[in-house]
Each structure stands twice: as C-alpha cells, then as structure tokens.
Amino acid sequence: MTNNPQQLLLANRGNSDAQFNVALHYQDGTELPQDYAKAYYWYHKAALQGHAAAQYSLALLLGKGLGHPKDEREAAAWYRMAAEQGHQAAQFSLAVMYENGEGVSKNLVMAYVWFALAGAGNTLGPYMRSAETGLPAFRGSLKVRKGKTVASGNRNRLALLFDAAEHELAKQLAEEYYIKHFLPFH
Numbered sequence: 001m002t003n004n005p006q007q008l009l010l011a012n013r014g015n016s017d018a019q020f021n022v023a024l025h026y027q028d029g030t031e032l033p034q035d036y037a038k039a040y041y042w043y044h045k046a047a048l049q050g051h052a053a054a055q056y057s058l059a060l061l062l063g064k065g066l067g068h069p070k071d072e073r074e075a076a077a078w079y080r081m082a083a084e085q086g087h088q089a090a091q092f093s094l095a096v097m098y099e100n101g102e103g104v105s106k107n108l109v110m111a112y113v114w115f116a117l118a119g120a121g122n123t124l125g126p127y128m129r130s131a132e133t134g135l136p137a138f139r140g141s142l143k144v145r146k147g148k149t150v151a152s153g154n155r156n157r158l159a160l161l162f163d164a165a166e167h168e169l170a171k172q173l174a175e176e177y178y179i180k181h182f183l184p185f186h
Contacts, residue, residue: 099158
C-alpha cells in the first residue's frame with residue numbers, strides 16, 4: 001500500500017488522477033515496490049479516461065518495453081492522444097517519432113508540425129508571436145522554456161530541409177494543429 005491508502009481506494013474506484021499517482025509510485029518505486037507491469041496497468045486505466053499525463057507515461061513504457069512488450073505503434077498512438085491535449089513532452093516525442101519513422105511512417109512535415117507545437121509550449125502567461133512560425137511563444141518554467149528551445153531548434157533544423165512549398169505546407173499545418181490541439185487546452 002502507499003503511504004496514502006485513500007489514493008489506492010480512489011484509484012480502484014476509477015479516479016484517473018489517483019490511478020496516475022499510483023502508477024507513478026509503482027514506476028518510481030516510491031511508497032510502493034517498483035513494478036513496471038503494475039505501473040503500466042494503472043497508467044492504462046487513467047489513459048483510457050483521457051488523462052494526458054498518463055497517456056504520455058504509458059507511451060514511454062510502451063516505447064521502452066517496460067511492463068509490457070515494446071510496441072512503437074501503440075506508443076505513437078498514446079503520444080498522439082496526449083499531444084492533441086496540449087501535452088508538450090508528448091508533442092515533442094511524437095515529433096521525434098515522425099522524424100525517425102518510429103511507430104509511424106517517416107514524415108518530416110508532421111515532425112515539423114509537432115516540434116512547432118512543442119515549441120509553443122503549454123504554459124500560461126504573457127506571450128508574443130514567433131517571427132518564424134507566427135505561433136504564440138509563451139513564457140513558462142525553466143523546464144518548459146528549455147523544452148520549447150529544443151523543440152524550436154529541431155523545427156528550424158527541419159525547415160532547412162524543405163523546399164519553399166514544403167515549408168509553407170508545414171507552417172500552414174502547424175497553424176491548423178495549433179488552433180485545433182493547443183488553444184482549447186491553454
């Protein structure tokens with residue numbers, strides 16, 4: 001049991017936040033013995049309820065084959081679900097998968113799109129429009145800012161590989177995805 005038995009009770013009753021927390025304890029070996037299969041079980045329960053952090057964490061386990069056989073296609077699907085809810089790390093991970101053709105068909109335009117969204121960041125606060133993409137550039141925590149910087153750098157690196165038409169398509173798709181998958185959760 002965790003140091004908080006109510007957490008497990010709530011998880012068993014279907015509370016997705018509690019399920020996520022129990023999974024974290026199993027994954028990290030804090031308060032509960034480390035058990036990736038049990039972490040997978042609880043992340044999956046929370047992920048099925050639309051819990052973005054659980055979807056991301058489940059994808060991490062699937063991508064590494066921890067607690068469940070490795071399945072990059074399934075990992076990509078869970079990353080996408082979390083990414084579409086504005087989860088910055090999932091957006092970045094999905095972009096990497098598109099760039100490398102892991103679990104999805106290699107598609108540099110879609111990699112650009114997801115790097116652009118991850119570069120926009122999912123934080124609250126003042127923003128200004130990026131000169132490169134036209135998307136708002138949000139300020140946030142140091143971790144978020146570092147993630148945005150790395151994502152933006154990857155987006156810019158990919159843009160150098162595109163001809164003018166591909167770059168315009170990538171920017172247009174990034175704007176459409178931003179409106180659909182970022183603004184509603186901001």
